[in-house]
Amino acid sequence: MIHPNTSDKIAKIWLWLSALSIILVLLSILGYVFIMGAGSLSVSFILDMPTNNWREGGILPAIIGSLLVVIIALSFATPIGVGAAIYLTEFTKEGRLTKTVRIAADSLNAIPSIVFGLFGLAFFVFYLKDYTGGPSLLSAGLTLGFMILPTIIRTSDVAMRTVSFSEKMESYGLGATKLQTIKNIVLPEAFPGIITGIILGMGRAIGETAPIIFMVSLNPVIPKTIFGSGNTLTTQLYYLAMEGISMDVAFGTALTLITIILILNYSARKMNNYFSRNLRR
Amino acid sequence: MDKENKIEVRNLNLWYGDKQALKNNSIKIRKNHVTAIIGPSGCGKSTFIRCLNRMNDLVEGVKITGEVSINNKNIYDKDVDVVSLRRRVGMVFQKPNPFPMTIFDNVAYGPRIHGIKDKKKLQEIVEKSLKDTTLWNEVSDRLDKSALDLSGGQMQRLCIARTIAVKPDVLLFDEPCSALDPVATGKIEDLIQELKKEYTIVIVTHNMQQAARVSDYTGYFLLGELIEFGKTKQLFENPKEKSTEDYITGRFG
Amino acid sequence: MGKRLNLENTIRGILLLFSTAALVILAIIVVFLFKEGLMLFQHTSVTDFLFGHKWIPAENIYGAFPFIVSTILVTLGALLISVPLGISCAVFLVEISPRWARELVRPAIELLAGIPSIIYGVFALIIVVDVLRVPFNLATGETILAASIILAIMILPIIISISQDSIDSVPRIYREGSYAMGATDWQTISKVVVPSARRGIIAGVILGCGRAIGETMAVVLVIGNVEKLPLSLLDSGETLTSAILLEMGEAVIGSLHYNALFCLGIIPFLIVLVLSMLSSRLITKRVSRFE
Numbered sequence: 001m002i003h004p005n006t007s008d009k010i011a012k013i014w015l016w017l018s019a020l021s022i023i024l025v026l027l028s029i030l031g032y033v034f035i036m037g038a039g040s041l042s043v044s045f046i047l048d049m050p051t052n053n054w055r056e057g058g059i060l061p062a063i064i065g066s067l068l069v070v071i072i073a074l075s076f077a078t079p080i081g082v083g084a085a086i087y088l089t090e091f092t093k094e095g096r097l098t099k100t101v102r103i104a105a106d107s108l109n110a111i112p113s114i115v116f117g118l119f120g121l122a123f124f125v126f127y128l129k130d131y132t133g134g135p136s137l138l139s140a141g142l143t144l145g146f147m148i149l150p151t152i153i154r155t156s157d158v159a160m161r162t163v164s165f166s167e168k169m170e171s172y173g174l175g176a177t178k179l180q181t182i183k184n185i186v187l188p189e190a191f192p193g194i195i196t197g198i199i200l201g202m203g204r205a206i207g208e209t210a211p212i213i214f215m216v217s218l219n220p221v222i223p224k225t226i227f228g229s230g231n232t233l234t235t236q237l238y239y240l241a242m243e244g245i246s247m248d249v250a251f252g253t254a255l256t257l258i259t260i261i262l263i264l265n266y267s268a269r270k271m272n273n274y275f276s277r278n279l280r281r
Numbered sequence: 282m283d284k285e286n287k288i289e290v291r292n293l294n295l296w297y298g299d300k301q302a303l304k305n306n307s308i309k310i311r312k313n314h315v316t317a318i319i320g321p322s323g324c325g326k327s328t329f330i331r332c333l334n335r336m337n338d339l340v341e342g343v344k345i346t347g348e349v350s351i352n353n354k355n356i357y358d359k360d361v362d363v364v365s366l367r368r369r370v371g372m373v374f375q376k377p378n379p380f381p382m383t384i385f386d387n388v389a390y391g392p393r394i395h396g397i398k399d400k401k402k403l404q405e406i407v408e409k410s411l412k413d414t415t416l417w418n419e420v421s422d423r424l425d426k427s428a429l430d431l432s433g434g435q436m437q438r439l440c441i442a443r444t445i446a447v448k449p450d451v452l453l454f455d456e457p458c459s460a461l462d463p464v465a466t467g468k469i470e471d472l473i474q475e476l477k478k479e480y481t482i483v484i485v486t487h488n489m490q491q492a493a494r495v496s497d498y499t500g501y502f503l504l505g506e507l508i509e510f511g512k513t514k515q516l517f518e519n520p521k522e523k524s525t526e527d528y529i530t531g532r533f534g
Numbered sequence: 535m536g537k538r539l540n541l542e543n544t545i546r547g548i549l550l551l552f553s554t555a556a557l558v559i560l561a562i563i564v565v566f567l568f569k570e571g572l573m574l575f576q577h578t579s580v581t582d583f584l585f586g587h588k589w590i591p592a593e594n595i596y597g598a599f600p601f602i603v604s605t606i607l608v609t610l611g612a613l614l615i616s617v618p619l620g621i622s623c624a625v626f627l628v629e630i631s632p633r634w635a636r637e638l639v640r641p642a643i644e645l646l647a648g649i650p651s652i653i654y655g656v657f658a659l660i661i662v663v664d665v666l667r668v669p670f671n672l673a674t675g676e677t678i679l680a681a682s683i684i685l686a687i688m689i690l691p692i693i694i695s696i697s698q699d700s701i702d703s704v705p706r707i708y709r710e711g712s713y714a715m716g717a718t719d720w721q722t723i724s725k726v727v728v729p730s731a732r733r734g735i736i737a738g739v740i741l742g743c744g745r746a747i748g749e750t751m752a753v754v755l756v757i758g759n760v761e762k763l764p765l766s767l768l769d770s771g772e773t774l775t776s777a778i779l780l781e782m783g784e785a786v787i788g789s790l791h792y793n794a795l796f797c798l799g800i801i802p803f804l805i806v807l808v809l810s811m812l813s814s815r816l817i818t819k820r821v822s823r824f825e
Contacts, residue, residue: 008718018622019639026642083552104556110810112748114775118799122566207650210750234652241656265648368716378707381730391715
């Protein structure tokens, strides 16, 4: 038998290596995208129109497309998600409704992104085509909105639940109505948590490809209306890489995308820290 | 060193970060006797007993100076293997903490981690340990059931059985009865009397009657300092220090 | 007074409506997915669909078996890599990591979770595929194994974070009990901590499994996409999700092919739903037991 102290040492080396490997994997992915993309990325890459059928020039249409779908997704998911969380925490007791909504949100969250793509195609692009304009940025944005709704419900739900009970009671004790208490106590205190959820949802909406892949077009033009088709960073990246159109532009796009995600991730972290400090206080 | 002394503590200091929790304590603990450590909450008695098997090593930011000799060997020397030290100095905790496993596996846990694989031998050890802790008759027909279904008192005796299964020579009890009812407490106290024939026992308790009942020697701690130490009878009936007297007569604490 | 209550009731009504949104959306998804998908079975039997070895849209032959096998192989491969690595990393973070290392690894895991799947795909397409080609002496590195490797990386964050929560909530007294008997760190971890946390760890693995089954973008770029039955991890293949992605462009709306692709979507949809419920059940049970 190996001496326990020896196996302890071996096991610890393995555990350290496992953690190290995570860091290495992350660094190699980030590093690779950075090295490959840094050559293409520049201000004009972001602000210029593509030329020569995406092979040269910039990626402005995809940037604008991504921006528009994210705005649409958030304008759908934020009011509904936060509203749902308010109802769940302030207007109703823990019970069948809260449980069912949580299960539904978790299930929705688990649905494969390509299934959202199928659904979006059948529902927004064909069934509601008179309202959405078919395969449009609006359809893409709403599909993403459906997809990030559970993230926003769950994080807002948690944020509001941690608002201290005694402060709420104090507010009621001073004669405030339910709506006043929600507006003056609950929402302000839960605000950083809600924002964190929105940022997370935003990151997810920007990074997703499969749900909207059937709704985009590769036309290198700036979308004029959300009822028309457009392109996003992710879908453009997919076509450029899959069809080998231009690896340079593909990596420039990937680096742009990663930079956005890094910024969002960083701000969510900052928010979260602020949030937990607030709690301790 | 006196042959009768099992443990000798010299000038023991302990800091949690900047806070000094034990101040220059020295004490001699006699073999095959029960030594009780009493004092008000927060006086450092639990911290003290955790120095005797180096459980404080597990707490971040702890600094210890001084010497703790067990069998004439300083356990804080660099060459000491903490793992085998803890095997020799067993510990029973305030809250019964059986592992979420079967009763058998709980008792067999220690022998197994120390390399005993033979099934028959394990069975012998488990049976003997459970008999020594008077638990055998109550659980012999359900050794394969979860230990978490036992009563609090049974769990605590199981934890004692688990500890003696690795054949330590010192047993440390950290307020072993504070989570138990009087009947279960009585059983544990009887058990401690029985166990001292084979083991050197140190027990931390905030219950002075308990200290008076079970121990041969008693030490009184206040604010991290050992105020008084002596034969239990003498300390309770005729304390030398004013603050000891205040404490045992219930004027504070 | 009456006015205020009116306003409150109106808002309450609107918010109630919002709170049911998740449920309603789930229902609409089910309706549309099944409405389009189940039409296939007017033409093809369920058995032929699930176990048929041939997928030839031009001849209206729809056997999804090769896709199903590819999906299973890819997922198993990913779990094989990520489960030991993920659990080890979770154990590392909770049990032995010094603070500085924890503060490095935790954000790294969050970042891994945030990287878009398409970026994983592009990375794998160029690096992983190439790394595999040489040592295994393959004509192409675009294999099930390549997909498994990149999926393993993608599901690591889920497995780690959920296992970590679960290991973290193992009561300290269990650990102390073990240490007090002279157990080493590793004995305590392997014999007490991890077994006590197993429910949460299994829940994490199940969720990771669901994510692997449903992932599309990273897989489609590296798996080779050939519609034949894969026999080993070194074969090319095509998963349920990648088939949908690749063929939807050619499928005529309302055609049998279109219906068949929806049907392909129903399979991971149902599996993932079941897995998600299973894992949340495991997690809630664990919580109630420790409380």
